Amino acid sequence: MPDNKLVQVSNLGKSFDVNGTEEKVLHDISLHVDRNEVVSVLGESGCGKSTLLNIIGGFEKPTTGEVTIDGKTVQKPSKNCMMLFQNYGLLPWRTVFKNVELGLEGQKMSASERNERVFKYLELVGLENKGQQFPHEMSGGMQQRVAIARALVTEPDMILMDEPFAALDTFNRYYLQDELLKIQERSHTTIVLVTHDIDEAIYLSDRIFMMSKNPGEIHREIKIDLSKPRDRSHSNFQYYRKQILEEFKFSGEKSNIGFHI
């Protein structure tokens, strides 16, 4: 049987030196991600989600353990694994079209191929008529769609997303979540998403890794056995929501500490 595994995280640990004291942020994290999967890392603010994502993406080095993608140890960022940040810095002096095109820099393709590719992904995120605008002329949701188009334009195997929709209002967030699922279905891009939004994790993910804090550890993995697109109001959806809330031992007051529930 072919190995479907794309990412393997093995016994990963990360400590930072804070004013001469070693602070352990991640402890003994092991997980894998299959090709074509959407997985979420869910945990409260400060548990180490971004650090884990940065290590998978090659932006940070682990203190112990390792990450492999396609069997190769991750040493540095790669075009095949794009990172999408919450407030992805679009270049303000470049038009939307030129910002998306930036993802293709260094790739050998003709001007017409390049234009076609950029247009395809602008269309995919619903911005085909906005190519000549500048980022500051757009809403936050639209800017994030530009960033998504820029991440997708290289057609990478995997996208890492660090709370990509956190800054958006509910309408834009739901819209982009649906768009993301459609794009993923078409492109088969593997997605690793970091979020503190429980509904977002259930809506998008095939599996959820739940992280606890101090130090950050994966304390449970939940497989979401629901077909997509999912119905947020269905009792099956609520079943997973309840499980997760119980797992994080949420009481009424604790729910104010950094989770969207």
Ligand SMILES: Nc1ncnc2c1ncn2[C@@H]1O[C@H](COP(=O)(O)OP(=O)(O)OP(=O)(O)O)[C@@H](O)[C@H]1O
């Ligand atoms: N470069 C660094 N140097 C020192 N400490 C760091 C560094 N990067 C992260 N940390 C610390 O590691 C811990 C985890 O941070 P991280 O950003 O990974 O958490 P997070 O779960 O993504 O949080 P949030 O949801 O708020 O973004 C925090 O206590 C943070 O202060």
